[in-house]
Amino acid sequence: MLDLQDVLQSLEQRKKAPTELWDPPYCGELPIRIDEQGNWYYQDSRIQRIELVRLFASVLARENDDYFLITPAEKVKITVEDAPFLIVGWDYIADTDPRVMQLTTNIGDRLPLSANHPVILRDNYPYVDMGQGLVAKVHRNVYYQWVDAAEAQQQNGTKQLIIQSAGQSFVIGELAA
Template sequence: MSDMTNADDSKSGLNAVAEAVKQAPARGLPPVHLWNPEHCGEIDIVIGRDGVWMHEGSPIGRKELVRLFSTVLRKDPDGYHLVTPVEKLKIVVEDLPFRAVSVGREGDDLIFVTDVGDEVRAGEADPIVVETDPTTGEPSPRVHVRRDLWARIARSVFYELVEMAEEVDGRLILRSGGRAFSLGAVA
């Protein structure tokens, strides 16, 4: 497939990706890390800072389609791509591809749910990372979802985490999956 520059090519690219994803097992994730197709160009899909998936400047309104696309998303050294066994199309991700929109406790573990329906149990394999902007002091929390894909933790979810945390040596600490995660210094 050539570079995704006109509307017909773009539509066929979307259809090809959607068709390939439908072949994947229900709720399972296709083995995109094993697929090495030729790079086919770019497709006008942008995942905004707010988590909204856009195609040609318009939001993709069907949640099922966004979920399907999210299962074939991969981050390579040159950026984010939708990958099938026969196509690799570059997309734009303004921040992180997913949003952690809820969190709950299951025993001693924290379970996050993303905006595309992934469930993540925070722990050694899927850590919580909080970076702080040195100028503003604003926290920028994220949780690992799979491979090199992360979810930005929504502000309301971060507030829930702060409420769950305990103060240890001047830091807010959360425990999950046998690990301790720092949310930052106590102000």
């Protein structure tokens, strides 16, 4: 049986540059856009090379409602239509007690659904906290799979759909009465 803390730490490996430690000058806006499906565009042409998208994602930061690509030398603003990432897959890690749900993003990052990366509901639709103000929208297919796996529980006068991971309960939606 694997130790829960060891599993969570192994999934928390940093894939992001330490942008919070840098304070470069603001250099304007770049014509980079991330659409509602997590696709990245430069001047309205989709960026096809996943390695380039991963590089940009590693220096992506959010300040208030704005998104920036930050390097030690410069800071440029980009457009994000909804969320910069998309949760496109999930599975349970074998031999963990309690069970840990591992999530996969559209750029191949993996993270545990845990207290550090909880579900956030926006207009009754689930997103996952990626840390440092960044979120990932849960893809519709993943959401439907979660609904199938969820338990309905009555809380605060509403019926909520709950999934479990890493010893935590996460609300993924509410049902009409």
